[in-house]
Structures are given as C-alpha cells and as structure tokens.
Amino acid sequence: MDTRDQGSDISRPEIMLPDNTMVPPPPEVLVPGETIVPAMPDQTERKKSLTPLQESLRRLRRDKRAMISLGIIILYILIAIFGPFIYQHVGGTYHSPLGGPMSPTVYHSFTHQELTRLDEGPSGQYWLGTDSLGRDLMARLMQGMLISFTVALLVEIVDVVLGVLVGVLAGYYGGWIDQFLARFTDLMFAFPGLLFVILLTGIFGPQADSALSGIPLIGANGNARLILVSLALAITVWPLMARYVRGQTLQLKQQQFIEAARTAGTSDFRIILRHIVPNLFSIVILASTLNISNTIIGEAGISLLGLGVQPPGSSLGLMISDASNILDTHPWEALLPSLVLAIVVLAFSFLGDGLRDAFDPRSKD
Helix, strand or coil, X not given: CCHHHHHHHHCCCCCXXXXXXXXXXXXXXXXXXXXXXXXXXXXXXXXXXXXXXXXXXXXXXXXXXXXXXXXXXXXXXXXXXXXXXXXXXXXXXXXXXXCEEXXXXXXXXXXXXXXXXXXXXXXXXXXXXXXXXXXXXXXXXXXXXXXXXXXXXXHHHHHHHHHHHHHHHHHHHCHHHHHHHHHXXXXXXXXXXXXXXXXXXXXXXXXXXXXXXXXXXXXXXXXXXXXXXXXXXXXXXXXXXHHHHHHHHXXXXXXXXXXXXXXXXXXXXXXXXXXXXXXXXXXXXXXHHHHHHHXXXXXHHHHHCCCCCCCCCCCHHHHHHHHHHHCCCCCHHHHHHHHHHHHHHHHHHHHHHHXXXXXXHHHHC
C-alpha cells in the first residue's frame, strides 16, 4: 500500500474537517439616546389574573342600564336620608294666619298642616305643593322614600340571615332541617304572601299601635306598624332565599376543595364559614336585589289599604291613598308618589337583571 497516496488524500483541499470551535454572537450595540423597552405582558395573561369577582364587576360596569339604575338608587337614598335635614333649613320665616311666625323646620315638616294653603301647586315655599291637608308634598315624599328603603333594609336583613343559615344547614347536613325547609317552603308558596301580610297586620296592627305608641321616632309619627309589616314581609320571602342557598350549597359541597378540606381534618363549622358562605355571595346579592322591588311594592300596597303607616306618618302608598279621592281635580298629588314608586321599582329590577347577567353570563343564553 502506498503511503504517499494516503497522505495526499488527507491533504486534499476539498475534504473539510468539522469546526468544533464556538463563535460567540456579536455584542448588542446600543445607540446613544436609545432605550430598551421591556416586552409588554400578553393581554391573555392579564385577563387570567383577574378573580371571578373582578370579572363580574367588570361586566356589571359595562351594563349601562344597570349602572344608570344604580346611580338613581344611590341618589334616591341620599335624598331620603339627607334631604329632610337640608330642606328644613331652606327658606325664611313664614307668617301663618293661624300659627303665626314659623321657621322652615316647622312648615317643611312632613307632619305640619297648614290649613289655609290646601292643594297648592309648586312654589318657592313648597317646592312640590301641598296636599288636601296643607302638608308639604316634598317633605312627605322624602319621608315616604325613607320608609320604603327602611322596610326593604329590615326585610332583607331577616331574609339574608335566615335564608343563608337555614339554606346552608339544609344543603350541607340534610336530614330533618332539609325536610323542614322543604315543607315550610311549600306551605308559603301555597299560601299567598301578600294575603298573609294583610291578615297579620289587620289582626295585630292596632295592638302594635298601642304597644309602640310611646316610642318617639316610631309611635308618634304613625310608623308603629312598620316593624309588624317588615316582619310579615320577611316571613314570606326568606324560604325562597333558603331554597336558593340550599341548591348552591349542594353543588359546593361536592367540589374538590371541600373534599380536600374535609380530608385535611377541617371541622364542618370552618368549612361552612370559610369555604361555603363566601361562595354564596353572588347568589345572595342577586336574590336580595331582585326581592327589594317586591318588598317596596308590598309595603306600598299595605299602606295603600290603610294597614301600614298611619297618619300623620308618610308613605308612598299612604300618599297615593290620600290623593285617590281627588284624582279628577288634583291628579298631581297621586301621580307624584306613583312616579317615584315606579322609578324605584324599575331601578332595582334593572339592577337585579344586570347583576344576574354579570355574575351568571350563561343566563343570557
């Protein structure tokens, strides 16, 4: 074998050996005045960082009808709470033919009767006019709004407390509590709720007036029956809240995080308090908002029948009832409280629809 041929083969220029040396990349050259802008995070990552509550609130803010309704509700609540105090400090001294000089704290009160100025139209002194007894319609309207919101608040407190308590216990433990809730709910659904309220206030209304007549802010203003009306309305609505909570609890207790907490030795009380109840927030808020409109209508209907707020107190239903006899001559006195009642009820209804769409987007389908 000729070794010269092998050496010549290796030294041929067309045969290239692999280059195992690593060449480093050229360094980045930073132009003077140029800044390095960090990469923006992906929008999908930012969306994933939002909690379910934040997603629901964002959907709610996009609902213009719900946000307008929320603004109207807040405005009415502020007027009902702070309006009387401001209104009673607006105006000068009025020289009444019957009562002599009086300040606006007197003639702008919802109980004051100026018998020489009956059924007047809007004026600088009485912004919305007076009724058939010479009482300021503006003052009585604000008091009526305050009564409606107060009754709705009292009813919803009882509704949420009893509904969540009984519904969670019935859904988590079952047994006789579940059977009691089912039978009581069937009983209340079979018996008309408004008829039950009328029956209760009609029987025990006079006793409530006499028993609570000594309380300054309740009995003296004809609002003694408000507690009775609120209790009667709450009894008729809390079983429905409990049924909603029970159904949601039955779904939650089957979830993996509940099973994990139970396996870790967490007590039932802590599971209910830390895992079940916080996840009931959306359904409780939604059911309460939708129920407020029915509560306000129920209170107005009871007062319209003469079984709720008594004179000299004021309520939207009582104002409509007082003006029902003069509809042909002074329709404004009945139209005004009816219009306010309709706006409040529609605002709560639209807000409830917006909350339902926000917390449960599948409800639109």
